Amino acid sequence: MGVPIMRDGQSLGAIVVQSYTEEAGFSSEDQGLLEFVASHILTALDRKRSTELLERSVEMRTQQLAAVNRALQQQVVERERAERLQAALFEIARLATEDIDSGEFHARVHRVVGRLLNADNFYIGLLSDDGDRLEFPYYVDTCHPRLTASRPLARGLSELVLRSREPLLGTPARIAELEAAGEIEYRQEQGAPSACWLGAPLLSGEQVIGLVAVQSYTNEDEFGAIDMELLTFVASQIAYAVQRRRATEFQQQAYTRLEERVAERTAELRREIRERERIQDRLRHQVMHDALTGLPNRDQLRLRLGQAMERTRETPARHSALLYLDVDRFKVINDSLGHLAGDDFLCEVARRLQSCVRQPDLVARLAGDEFAILIEDVALDAEGRPAAAIAVAERALEALTEPMEMAGCTLEPSASIGIAVTRPHQQHIDDLVRDADTALYRAKALGRKRWQLYDDSLQHTAVDQLTVEGELRLALKRDEIEPWFQPIVRLGDGAIVGHEALMRWRHPERGVLAPADFLRVAEDSGLVESMDWRLFKRAFLAAAAREDGTYLSINVAPRHLQRSDFTSRLLGLLERTGLAPDRLRIEVTEGSLLENPERVRGVLQRLLDAGVGVALDDFGTGYSSLSYLHSFPLRILKMDRTFLADLHRQGNSGPVIQAVVGLAHALGMDVVAEGVEIEEQRAALLELGCGFGQGFLFGRPAEFAEQAEPALPA
Template identity: 40%
Template sequence: MSFLRSKAGIQAILVAVLGLSLLFVFSSENASERLMDFLDAHEHRQFDEIYLMVTILGLFSFVYAVLRAWDLHREIARRDRAERQVGWIAEHDGLTELPNRRAFEERIKAFAAGNTKDNIGVFVIDLDDFKKVNDLIGHHAGDAVLVEATRRLKEIFPHEEIFRLGGDEFVVLTPLRQGVDMDALGERITHRLALPFEVDGITVEIGASAGYALYPEHGDCMEYVLRCADAALYAAKAQGRNNVFAYDRTLRERVLYRARIERELRAAIKDNLIVPHYQPIVRLRTGEVIGFEALARWKDASGQFVPPSEFIAIAEESGLIVELTEKLLRDACSTATGWPKSTTLSFNISPGQLQDRLLGLRITKILHESGLAPNRLEIEITETALIRDMEAAAKIIHDLHDAGIKVALDDFGTGYSSLAQLANFSFDKIKIDRSFVSSFNEQRKQRKIVRAIIGLGLGLDLQTTAEGIETAEQRAQLLGMGCTLGQGYLFGKAMSASETLQLLSDLETSPRSRVG
């Protein structure tokens, strides 16, 4: 059918119609008898031989045309298959073969266009403790768990639409037929996914949390209903493992708040209302300011600061994180060019961005535009970011080092596989998480952990930076353990770009002045 709709197919149909029309005319006018009489009358001029030759050539031309048309038909069919395959790949997850986020977004558009009139239940499912599978056994085990989890979901929902939105998050759309019990379905989900997984002879036990909302009962926009189901999922996870929560009006405020924050976030990015502030990083022994860490600060219309832990997560979920990060890094690099050439800039990369294999190129482009030397920039990466896609992370870290940019492992000690990350990746610095620093004076075990991290840094010839230093006693203890750098309220809170210039100017004019 695709051949007949093509240009060549239409031309073949027209030629066939013309040929049949001529055949009909010739038959009705006895044209063939007249032609034979003409050939007999002029046999001495060899018209009959010429007629035979033209007939044979015409026959061969017809056969050739048929063969070419058949080849063209096969080529069109092959291209159609290839296009369908490319389309399938673009809208499906390569590991589980489930429809992906892009396919789900197309499904949302279908709902928005009014192409679906059914009542739909929307489940959002998240695997509990999935991270520890990747950390403790390896990513091959994590992939095997995801494939098995997909198989179990298909057993529960053999005819429903199942999507993998990314990581260990799934969405199921199930028609609300008469007698469907969403709570019972949710219990089946959590029960099946809580059963042990067998991976390479190792028994893995995780679990799952689920939240659900109803379309159109909870909203006439599928995107809004998904947010409602997300809010129910968060409520379920807050209660522990293997819980199912239904969306209700008590969660409405959370959904509306998130939607408002996302809307305001888009406007704030557009209007450059989110700006970097800078917290000093000092050499513990001397108090010398050797650099600043850039931290995002957003003051909303009411004059209140929105916590970065809140809007950074929303920026990642809504796809705004790339634009936000590039603007912040560009501003920070521009500010850093006004500092002394020995003063460095530290900048955090969110976990979602470390899956962008072009991240290294984006950063080097910004450095080139701003004129900041690559060796003055230090990119901070968390362990959480590393384990999402270790192959992509390795490439990005390699690209950054090739460009002369330093890389620090942030929040060291808070993940499952800190030592493994130090073995697998090349870092220039370790940052000790503030959760250890805040309590190590009171808790002997925490103090031992901090001492071990500092010792590890010394053994690997890596600098260590302790975060969250608030008292002179903490500073003295860390210095005694061998920690080299520190940051925290003892040395200064995050400040504006102009305040950093003033601080550095004061330190330069008063050589004996030191922070902390």
């Protein structure tokens, strides 16, 4: 009995059963059963065929993925090698331009090359100047460590590279071919032959100047085309470095020869210049000195006076003093003893005056018995008197009163001296000379043998001290003492960060007066402390009303810091006026720190703990001790205006300012420059690292209602 195996009406095969006995017979039920089995056999066959197809598909896809993976791995290896190669090439190119000696350059190139290929045996050969020898400025070889520094040219692989001007990859087969062709010759003294050799020429334009080579004495290391490409690039960089160093050496030799010629010519010119200067000095001395005494004359004095007055105008704190001296009764001496004795007398006076001064002070003879002494850089005391000039005047009077033997007579000379100090407002030399002359005649009028200091306050002050004192007492009652505010500006963008409160007196008749017009009287009368507290109160109220985030800076005199209740009184005033402590800065001077330093340190620390900042004012006018900057709780350093005097004229203050700013910043302090008057000073300060400033460039002191934003460039 047989039934077909069918799919979709198509016969794919058959299933058959049969019997060879008559007893067995098949029925229609058996046929139905066999048909059912045939359908299941077809299903089983289809499932087995699908499984085999899937297994073959998976195996094929696995093989494809393995191939892709191998390709990716190879790409990664190639990329990593390319990156190492690129890094090495960049490093070699950089080394070629570095300012290092040749030995260091060659050693570092060798290390870079050794990271990419086997460079245990590495050398650089350069042709000698005559082209007959090969010199080895760098040589490393494991088999021949004692190679001489140079050798004559032969017919080795190195010479073949030099002749062909092309890189050479010497595999064992290639070396054998070259030997057979007679291109190279192996010599026993060269040591063991190379199993693999790679060299590249050093080219300078069209000229070959040497080679670089690596080699191996075993078959384990073989070089390839990539290695040859790398070594060729290395050779180009070595050639560039060699030529650059040779050019530098040639240039240095040329410079040396030029300097020798210049030195010879300079020596000749110096001899000529010295002779010319000697003649000019003699003529200049004759023109600028008194023929009798040898002292500087009036012309030289006026020249130096002009320079001194210019310094005072540029830096108001730098004063000079002029002493105008007249010998008493010289006419009697000259008429009685004769002109020769009179000349000797004047020469002795000149000698004694010179003994009373120091360099660079100047003693000059003006005419007849008139002399002058210029003393530079004199400091003014608290009363505005030049102590150093007064000391010189007293020494001069004492020296001149010593008895003098002249023409058989014993003379007891004397003199009168007038002293005048340079002031910023003075424009003409004659003004200073006139002031000194006025003081001289005043000294004579008071009885001679004395000095007199010129005091222009007598000409400019319209009221006496008692009147001013009475008016100040009324001013306190009428609340005429008021704060005017000078802006403190961030130099970078011109933004106002704070204001310094300055004392002004709104006089009912004379208008607004600055401290110079009344402060001395206030101090002498004991009113100044009450005026300070009145100023503090009004300044705190005005600052509290401004909700702009700026801070207020006030000047605190040494007398306040010595008061035991100063801290509590100041903090109480802040609380009553509504000004936050962190918006207040107090400014103290170096003099304040010197009076009972431990007490002052405690006062400043308590204020700092409460939030009040502390600034060191007028830094540079006192001792300028750096110990203050770290031993006292200071947060701001205010440089005095004297630092800025010649800043825009390329003076010496720039490095000093830069050093002070750097030190302050290192200690965590802000720096405020005082006296910024012109744009050039602002720009120079900003370049030197100073962040803040105040001065007329940003606005003069005024009431808050009159304050305007400073006009600064963006």
